Amino acid sequence: METLISGNEKILAVMYAMNGGFNLNGVKSDEVEKNFRTTIENPAAIQPSTFNYSFETPQKIFVYNTLYNSLVKLTPEEFSALNGKKVCSDELRQKFLESGLCVAAGTDERENYRRWRLESRKHRDHLSINVTTTLKCNARCPYCYEHGVKHVDFDETKIDALINFIKRHKKDLPVKLNWFGGEPFLNPKIIDTVTNRLGELGFEFECFAITNGSLITRQMIARKFPKWNLRGVQITLDGTAEQYERRKAYVDGQRKVFKKIINRIRWLNEAGIHVDIRLNIDRNNMKDILDLVYLLQARFDGSKHVVYYPAFVTGVKDKLTDAEKISFIKEIFEALANPDKMNINRRLYSLPRTLPCMRNDPQAFSVDAYGRVYNCEHLVGRKEKSLGTLKRLSKKINEARLEEPLREECETCVFLPKCMSGCSSNLRTGDAACMIERYMIQAYLEFIGE
Ligand code: SF4
Ligand code: SF4
Structure with a gap:
């Protein structure tokens, strides 16, 4: 996997903070960071992000995540691993999680994003x-x-x-x-x-x-x-x-x-x-x-x-x-x-x-x-x-x-x-x-x- 733009860690942390019933209001940023790190270092299972957009050529596949802003270049084998069609090495899995191309299984990113934007709209x-x-x-x-x-x-x-x-x-x-x-x-x-x-x-x-x-x-x-x-x-x-x-x-x-x-x-x-x-x-x-x-x-x-x-x-x-x-x-x-x-x-x-x-x-x-x-x-x-x-x-x-x-x-x-x-x-x-x-x-x- 070649990283062209790394994911925005702050956005990832916000989305993880929205997971599990708590949100950024009243949560200190170091707690958010800890929760984020714990989740990405020990995920029980992972799933591809719902915000991955890909463009495929025969030799390489570009994947851009529209929520976390990561942009990477993958081989066809890595792309299959991203989508759960091939076994994913520990190293690659970690990279997917850190870029937001994968998230902890069960994460409802759309619902987290919905709650975050409704909250943010109140603070112009x-x-x-x-x-x-x-x-x-x-x-x-x-x-x-x-x-x-x-x-x-x-x-x-x-x-x-x-x-x-x-x-x-x-x-x-x-x-x-x-x-x-x-x-x-x-x-x-x-x-x-x-x-x-x-x-x-x-x-x-x-x-x-x-x-x-x-x-x-x-x-x-x-x-x-x-x-x-x-x-x-x-x-x-x-x-x-x-x-x-x-x-x-x-x-x-x-x-x-x-x-x-x-x-x-x-x-x-x-x-x-x-x-x-x-x-x-x-x-x-x-x-x-x-x-x-x-x-x-x-x-x-x-x-x-x-x-x-x-x-x-x-x-x-x-x-x-x-x-x-x-x-x-x-x-x-x-x-x-x-x-x-x-x-x-x-x-x-x-x-x-x-x-x-x-x-x-x-x-x-x-x-x-x-x-x-x-x-x-x-x-x-x-x-x-x-x-x-x-x-x-x-x-x-x-x-x-x-x-x-x-x-x-x-x-x-x-x-x-x-x-x-x-x-x-x-x-x-x-x-x-x-x-x-x-x-x-x-x-x-x-x-x-x-
Ligand atoms: S969010 Fe709706 S309006 Fe915007 S690009 Fe997607 S389909 Fe079009
Ligand atoms: S303000 Fe009106 S014209 Fe401008 S983007 Fe919104 S809906 Fe469209």
């Missing part, structure tokens, strides 16, 4: 608020979920209510504000006002923005962003210049916007602002996305604040199959000189998710331009789907978010710790709910295995 470390600064936009992307929504700015008479809402919900926690829209930088005034007010109150906060990037100026980066404590932006690119400009269809007939955006990404990187470039992929722009990846690589390979991630456009008729998605992400990995430009290491090492996204987090909200509050950023502007308003939000309705049951396919899914039941907005558009991690991990294992 920040308040997160997405604010729609405006529903206006200077681009007209065909996939925008805000089609049919009235193009208005955030109602300034609701600013007091927003500040009071933050005061009520932040408790002692820091605040993360995510500005989105429309194009959020079409209405920077609201960002100025809210961040000034939070500063005056002495609240700890940081900001992020989902923007097309076209309105960012050097002056904004130098003067506004530090005041806003803006740490990062997400910018979507749909292809290289021609494809990008055709799809975005900027309203004022602006030309050469792609070139402009690439320059702005460079400025942001120089200023230490993190840039997540979302590569929006559908069946019609795949070749162009690969060209874009080469272009980005040439421009930003050494830029430590710039990373990319693939996103498959939802709500379109001609959807890519799961196999096509995996195969295309593999092509991107092959094109990249540094696969970690897609943050693959962060995804492989990440702690198990306690939540899929904001929808089950009673400390996370999306606020629309009218001051209504939602549990999903794709629902803003749809009054009938709101949880309430900034002034009135029932505690009971908000906390009911914690308890959403898993769908049947997720109950048994090996990717659950990396996805936690996916995106319900994708389900609404008839797409797979599965988060990108599902496809990226499979693509990466194929990439390193071939």
